Amino acid sequence: MDDTAGRGGENLLFLTDEQLRKGIEAMFFAYRGFTADPDRILAQMAYGRAHHRAIHFVNRAPGTTVNNLLATLGVTKQSLNRVLRTLIEDGLIESRVGTRDKRERHLFLTDEGRELEQKLSDAQRARMRAAFRKAGPEAVSGFRTVLEAMMDPELLRHFHNDRSTM
Amino acid sequence: MDDTAGRGGENLLFLTDEQLRKGIEAMFFAYRGFTADPDRILAQMAYGRAHHRAIHFVNRAPGTTVNNLLATLGVTKQSLNRVLRTLIEDGLIESRVGTRDKRERHLFLTDEGRELEQKLSDAQRARMRAAFRKAGPEAVSGFRTVLEAMMDPELLRHFHNDRSTM
DNA sequence: CTTGGAAAGTCAACAAGGCTGACATATAAT
DNA sequence: ATTATATGTCAGCCTTGTTGACTTTCCAAG
Numbered sequence: 001m002d003d004t005a006g007r008g009g010e011n012l013l014f015l016t017d018e019q020l021r022k023g024i025e026a027m028f029f030a031y032r033g034f035t036a037d038p039d040r041i042l043a044q045m046a047y048g049r050a051h052h053r054a055i056h057f058v059n060r061a062p063g064t065t066v067n068n069l070l071a072t073l074g075v076t077k078q079s080l081n082r083v084l085r086t087l088i089e090d091g092l093i094e095s096r097v098g099t100r101d102k103r104e105r106h107l108f109l110t111d112e113g114r115e116l117e118q119k120l121s122d123a124q125r126a127r128m129r130a131a132f133r134k135a136g137p138e139a140v141s142g143f144r145t146v147l148e149a150m151m152d153p154e155l156l157r158h159f160h161n162d163r164s165t166m
Numbered sequence: 167m168d169d170t171a172g173r174g175g176e177n178l179l180f181l182t183d184e185q186l187r188k189g190i191e192a193m194f195f196a197y198r199g200f201t202a203d204p205d206r207i208l209a210q211m212a213y214g215r216a217h218h219r220a221i222h223f224v225n226r227a228p229g230t231t232v233n234n235l236l237a238t239l240g241v242t243k244q245s246l247n248r249v250l251r252t253l254i255e256d257g258l259i260e261s262r263v264g265t266r267d268k269r270e271r272h273l274f275l276t277d278e279g280r281e282l283e284q285k286l287s288d289a290q291r292a293r294m295r296a297a298f299r300k301a302g303p304e305a306v307s308g309f310r311t312v313l314e315a316m317m318d319p320e321l322l323r324h325f326h327n328d329r330s331t332m
Numbered sequence: 333c334t335t336g337g338a339a340a341g342t343c344a345a346c347a348a349g350g351c352t353g354a355c356a357t358a359t360a361a362t
Numbered sequence: 363a364t365t366a367t368a369t370g371t372c373a374g375c376c377t378t379g380t381t382g383a384c385t386t387t388c389c390a391a392g
Contacts, residue, residue, distance in 0.1 A: 021358085042361080065339085065340095066339080066340065066341090067338095067339070067340085075341075077339095077341080078341090078343095081340085081341065081342080085341090085342095098339095101338095103337065103338075103339045103340060104340080105340070105341095128352090
């Protein structure tokens, strides 16, 4: 409705402060919804959002190293280590010493870990699926385009390459 | 590119688990970018993201009550109070006793508060503007449609009505 | 073969910002 | 008068982030 500019050359109607504020608040409220379902599940166990993130990215790139995970998640190794330790102790993640470089630890989900991953991502995907279906393919395409343009250039690398970072 | 389904009735190509995973990670990485700039500014003062949120919504709905802010932010009053107290002490927010109902406190930004708000939202808007410009009006429309579909119904209320919640 | 440095783990201390529970106060509503 | 509401506050807890210091392991370059 707003996407036909009055003047010819530059279409600026979607770049007004009001439109930008709308976008900012949309991100804020949507992110709340985005994390709400997994958070509810995690709250019942001794885990939090940080555990979910670790599990997600280990599942996505099995055999990834701690350093890779660090860069992807953007936290300190001490912070990640605390989370990782409990997940390993609880038997959700397996840490294998590297064969080529034995300093490295390669991370894998155990059967139990995969089970929790499924449970969490099923909940998250259900909401994403509902939103995608409601919005339609065109909107989904735009959604991804804008989000990608909002990322930091380095994070963008993780967004694309992650399967090769193992 | 992916938005033409093979079969006629239901277009499901953008609802595959892989597409949903992409959407999930896009949210994760984009939110990092979204908060990065204000976070850098806040880190230099004694403030955090919670202060930013309070300032943002007080600026957006001047005179809003504590209870309204509570519902919008989705935190406990103890948590909000800690943040609000420092902002009032530091002279960024003014708390006026209600005229009709003297139990209520109406919140306003002071000149100094408006100054910080500008600084923070300028940084955040700059990134949002760059992303919007890069992605184009069509994408922006889709972006907002999907985000709105991702919100919880109640949060949706806050997204729309907030100017009337004062 | 020694040594420098990278990768990983660990310990300690701290801070932000969530949470619950309990309680106080002022005011409104019944 | 009593009850309900809005707010503030104290105390204590948890998760998850931080920094800094230190150790162990081990690859690789000299």
